[in-house]
Amino acid sequence: MVKKIDIPKVALAASLDLAATVGWRDVSLRDIAEEAGVSLVQLRGIYPSKGAILDAFACEIDSAVLAGDSAELAAEPARDRLFDVMMRRFDALCDYRDAVRSIIAAGAADPCAALGGACRLTRSMHWMLEAAGIESSGIAGRLRAKGLAAIHIDVMRTWLNDDSADMAKTMSALDKRLEQADRVMANLCRLTRSRDDDPAPATSEAA
Template identity: 50%
Template sequence: MEWDDGMAARAKDKNEAGEVEAKVIAAALALAAEGPWGRVTLATIAARAGVALADLYPRLASKGAILDRFARGIDRAVLAGDDPSLAAEPARDRLFDVLMRRFEALAPHRAALRSIAAAERRDPLGLITRIPGFLESMRWMVEAAGLDGTGWRGLLRQRGAAAVFLAVVPTFLEDDSEDLARTMAALDKQIARGDRLMRRLARAG
């Protein structure tokens, strides 16, 4: 019975931590959408979320950590939308589908992302600290596209997916259409360009 009680208590704590995390992420994005991200502090995020500042420590102890948690949620949303019927499609089509699902998951947060992107352009050191998490997201996107993300070839695929995604971000941030038509066109163009480059490298090798 004591073991069962302990398990129940841990499950309750985990659920409560998840609820706090969701509130904090939502508050951070709301504040970013309302004004410059650079002026947002952990204290203002906690106040907007209705939680104690101590609740952010240690899992969400920086704005970068909050953004990383948000990115992990986007990863899960993309992976949950996996479409097995695409397995027989060419690799570039599968990658297009996965990255487009990522942009669609991010679309409701464009105002916040514009503010965050503007702040990160003025904070290169902060941006650098988030690169490993971004590349980890791209590894999962490559895997979701049915491509091997391991080894040196996998590393090239990860870097290629990252380059494609980042090249499309400026278009996405300004694309307010409901169907993200401009984003889709830009993504298709960048994937085609990357595909041609990989083919040339393969022939050269």
């Protein structure tokens, strides 16, 4: 039996291995327990659901990105900082590409799983914004996180098929999407300023 302290790590590794080889949609909790060499009781004590396992996976990737935080980027523009953070995220995911592909496919066939995945990704994007030194709290922060999640999903389509050693295709796709987001935000800011600067409409006095 695996020692209790090792169960989270071993069970997560077993889950990702099965996702890559069998397909996440077809993997059961019993399959995971057997692959990890633990009992269902032990697995239940750590991961009460497959969703909880995916939560742990997301947390592990978040932590890998945050561990690479560098003060050297502090002076860089926000877009450059965010580019660096997101590329660190895709780099951290590289060892699990087949598992990620399987998890995405399972979510596409299950609306409940897809909703859980969207919430999970948005939570992670809050942390990515913080890692880039960009405010993630409040209404504006939530909108930024949702926007970054949309960028992540779009770029991941390229990343899943990017077999280059330096992830050149992924970098190009990410740079393009961040540039587009920059333009959208700039246009919104200009629109807001123009509305704020417009004089109040004249009102005619009653005769």
